[in-house]
Amino acid sequence: MEELFNYILQFGNLNQQQIDLIASKAVALELRKGEYFSEAGRIPRYTGFVLQGVFRFCYYNNKGEEITNNFVEEKSFVVDYQKFESKVASSEYIQAVTDCQLLVFTRKDWEELFNIIIGWDKMVAKIYQKCLLEAIDRRSPLVSEDATTRYLSFIEKFPSLANRVPLAYIASYLGITQQSLSRIRRNIR
Amino acid sequence: MEELFNYILQFGNLNQQQIDLIASKAVALELRKGEYFSEAGRIPRYTGFVLQGVFRFCYYNNKGEEITNNFVEEKSFVVDYQKFESKVASSEYIQAVTDCQLLVFTRKDWEELFNIIIGWDKMVAKIYQKCLLEAIDRRSPLVSEDATTRYLSFIEKFPSLANRVPLAYIASYLGITQQSLSRIRRNIR
DNA sequence: GAAACCTTTTACCAATTGGTAAAAAGCAAT
DNA sequence: ATTGCTTTTTACCAATTGGTAAAAGGTTTC
Numbered sequence: 001m002e003e004l005f006n007y008i009l010q011f012g013n014l015n016q017q018q019i020d021l022i023a024s025k026a027v028a029l030e031l032r033k034g035e036y037f038s039e040a041g042r043i044p045r046y047t048g049f050v051l052q053g054v055f056r057f058c059y060y061n062n063k064g065e066e067i068t069n070n071f072v073e074e075k076s077f078v079v080d081y082q083k084f085e086s087k088v089a090s091s092e093y094i095q096a097v098t099d100c101q102l103l104v105f106t107r108k109d110w111e112e113l114f115n116i117i118i119g120w121d122k123m124v125a126k127i128y129q130k131c132l133l134e135a136i137d138r139r140s141p142l143v144s145e146d147a148t149t150r151y152l153s154f155i156e157k158f159p160s161l162a163n164r165v166p167l168a169y170i171a172s173y174l175g176i177t178q179q180s181l182s183r184i185r186r187n188i189r
Numbered sequence: 190m191e192e193l194f195n196y197i198l199q200f201g202n203l204n205q206q207q208i209d210l211i212a213s214k215a216v217a218l219e220l221r222k223g224e225y226f227s228e229a230g231r232i233p234r235y236t237g238f239v240l241q242g243v244f245r246f247c248y249y250n251n252k253g254e255e256i257t258n259n260f261v262e263e264k265s266f267v268v269d270y271q272k273f274e275s276k277v278a279s280s281e282y283i284q285a286v287t288d289c290q291l292l293v294f295t296r297k298d299w300e301e302l303f304n305i306i307i308g309w310d311k312m313v314a315k316i317y318q319k320c321l322l323e324a325i326d327r328r329s330p331l332v333s334e335d336a337t338t339r340y341l342s343f344i345e346k347f348p349s350l351a352n353r354v355p356l357a358y359i360a361s362y363l364g365i366t367q368q369s370l371s372r373i374r375r376n377i378r
Numbered sequence: 379g380a381a382a383c384c385t386t387t388t389a390c391c392a393a394t395t396g397g398t399a400a401a402a403a404g405c406a407a408t
Numbered sequence: 409a410t411t412g413c414t415t416t417t418t419a420c421c422a423a424t425t426g427g428t429a430a431a432a433g434g435t436t437t438c
Contacts, residue, residue: 065333069329069332069333082318121311122310122311125311129271129321132318132322135325136328139325139328139329139332140258142332143258143328143332143362143364144250144254144258144361145250145364146396146424166384166385166386167385167386167387168386173332174332175332175333178386179386179388179425179426179428180424180426181386182386182387183387183388183425185386186387186388335395336394336395355414355415355416356417357415357416365396366395366396366397367415367416367417368397368398368417368419369394369395369396372395375417375418380437380438381436382436382437382438383434383435383436384433384434384435384436385432385433385435386431386433386434387430387431387433388429388430389429390427390429390430391426392425392426392428393424393426393427394423394424394425395423396421396424397420397421398419398420398422399418399419399420400417400418401416401419402415402416402417402418403414403416404416405413405414405415406411407411407412408410408412
């Protein structure tokens with residue numbers, strides 16, 4: 001729980017009463033490797049904060065290929081926020097890549113916080129903005145480089161992930177095949 | 190000026206007094222093709238709303254290649270918002286791709302609006318969020334497709350741009366060479 | 379430990395894309 | 409119209425990446 005507030009308090013101040021209120025609404029959730037936190041076609045039910053483990057966002061393109069387009073690690077929020085907020089069905093999956101521990105908030109609880117805590121909406125907007133900026137910062141440079149450079153950039157942006165995440169997921173995140181990534185790994189050693 | 194408020198009022202309500210206040214701070218700015226609205230190494234001075242023309246965001250990678258990573262068209266805000274807001278020097282250029290007409294706000298004027306208009310900060314957060322979501326929606330699919338598919342996706346996302354923007358800029362946005370893009374154009378006809 | 383399953387590596391060839399260079403086309407100024 | 413400049417197209421060959429398949433390496437389950 002401490003980790004959650006260490007994170008949140010970067011984005012604004014809260015008094016003890018407010019902290020207790022937020023804490024009272026957080027629910028612990030565990031997911032096993034491979035389980036889905038959120039699924040395409042469904043309205044996201046929770047917003048979550050990752051205590052332990054790695055998640056990936058993924059979708060299927062028109063050739064049926066599975067594309068991973070983001071990874072989320074510990075000490076970060078994980079949610080398709082736009083869809084969660086607007087109660088629209090998501091178009092992508094959020095899957096646990098490893099066994100995971102989360103703190104989650106139901107939409108009802110989350111929305112109550114907006115009404116009760118002055119300035120909570122601003123803090124949430126900042127948090128979400130940070131997540132978006134991070135995602136685009138990590139993803140955009142991948143367009144304009146060759147596969148080896150993209151993999152090196154991945155290692156820089158996600159230093160702890162290269163050996164925690166199946167090669168196939170990383171390959172699809174980088175827009176290359178598993179075979180190409182395996183070849184690249186061999187060549188850069 | 191009307192276009193500006195048509196846009197802004199999608200994100201919340203303003204009374205006539207508030208509208209007049211915002212209008213009083215908007216300054217018309219014209220830029221010729223090739224001129225910079227914002228430059229790497231400098232703190233962005235303005236936030237702008239595009240009335241006419243096309244802008245691109247670009248930077249230079251470690252090989253000295255110029256990479257375009259976003260286009261902005263009419264009826265949209267153009268600014269490196271994070272850097273504008275935090276008064277940090279930008280790391281990229283915002284260049285007029287065609288002759289352009291803008292309405293701009295200085296930081297001083299823009300910040301005053303936050304103090305005077307209740308809820309302005311929320312509207313701005315929404316506007317900025319929309320810009321970020323758009324940018325990532327457009328850019329992310331480019332990673333995992335071949336060059337032809339990426340160009341077709343570009344045409345879908347920016348239907349009016351293909352013939353308004355030099356081929357070289359589009360090529361760098363797609364992460365391919367001019368020659369490759371030229372070849373692709375020939376093949377899809 | 380063996381079997382079944384999943385992940386990663388390797389190999390081969392085909393297809394795509396990049397690099398360099400030159401030609402063609404388009405545009406602006408005189 | 410001619411010149412000079414920029415942009416786009418074309419061509420050729422080299423390098424990279426993809427597709428298919430099979431082998432090797434790991435992990436889980438019984």
